[in-house]
Amino acid sequence: MTAVRCHVNGEEVSLKGHPMSRLLDALRTTLRLTGTKEGCGEGECGACSVTIDGRLVNSCLVPLLHAEGTSIVTIEGIARGDELHAVQQAFIQYGGAQCGICTPGMVLAATVLLDRVPEPSLADVQHALAGNLCRCTGYMRIFEAVLAAVRRNRPAGSDS
Incomplete structure (x- = not known):
C-alpha cells in the first residue's frame, strides 16, 4: 500500500492503494469522482x-x-x-450525449483541444476526438457541439 500525493481538480489529495493499481480506480473509489467512466479497461475507448x-x-x-x-x-x-463549461453546455444543446458513458471523455478531449486550438476546424475536432468511442450518437452531433462551443467562446462582436 502506498500514498500518492497529487492535486485533483485543484485540491491536494492523498490517494492510497497499490502503486500499480489504476488511477481510474483511485479516482472513482477513494475520491468518489464517478464522472470518469470505465468503458473498456484497455485504453481503447476514452x-x-x-x-x-x-x-x-x-x-x-x-x-x-x-x-x-x-x-x-x-x-x-x-x-x-x-x-x-461551454463544451458541456454545447453537448446538452446539440444532443452530443445520450447514454453518458463516453461523454466525460469526449468533453475533456474537446476542452483540451480548445485550450490548444481556440478556432479548430472540423478536421481538428475529428482528430482530437479520435481516441474516444461513442456507440449511441454517431459522431456528428458531438462534432457539432464542439464547434458550437467554439462559437460560444468567441468574444462578442467577433467576425470569425
Whole structure:
C-alpha cells in the first residue's frame, strides 16, 4: 500500500492503494469522482479520460504511482461552480450525449483541444476526438457541439 500525493481538480489529495493499481480506480473509489467512466479497461475507448498536467490520458492505463506530484483534472473539475463549461453546455444543446458513458471523455478531449486550438476546424475536432468511442450518437452531433462551443467562446462582436 502506498500514498500518492497529487492535486485533483485543484485540491491536494492523498490517494492510497497499490502503486500499480489504476488511477481510474483511485479516482472513482477513494475520491468518489464517478464522472470518469470505465468503458473498456484497455485504453481503447476514452471513457476514462482525465488530464494529467494538461495532457489527456486514459486513466485506466495510468498506474497510481505515476500520479505522484501531478495535477489531475476530471470531468467534475471543468465547470465553475454551478456554471457548466461551454463544451458541456454545447453537448446538452446539440444532443452530443445520450447514454453518458463516453461523454466525460469526449468533453475533456474537446476542452483540451480548445485550450490548444481556440478556432479548430472540423478536421481538428475529428482528430482530437479520435481516441474516444461513442456507440449511441454517431459522431456528428458531438462534432457539432464542439464547434458550437467554439462559437460560444468567441468574444462578442467577433467576425470569425
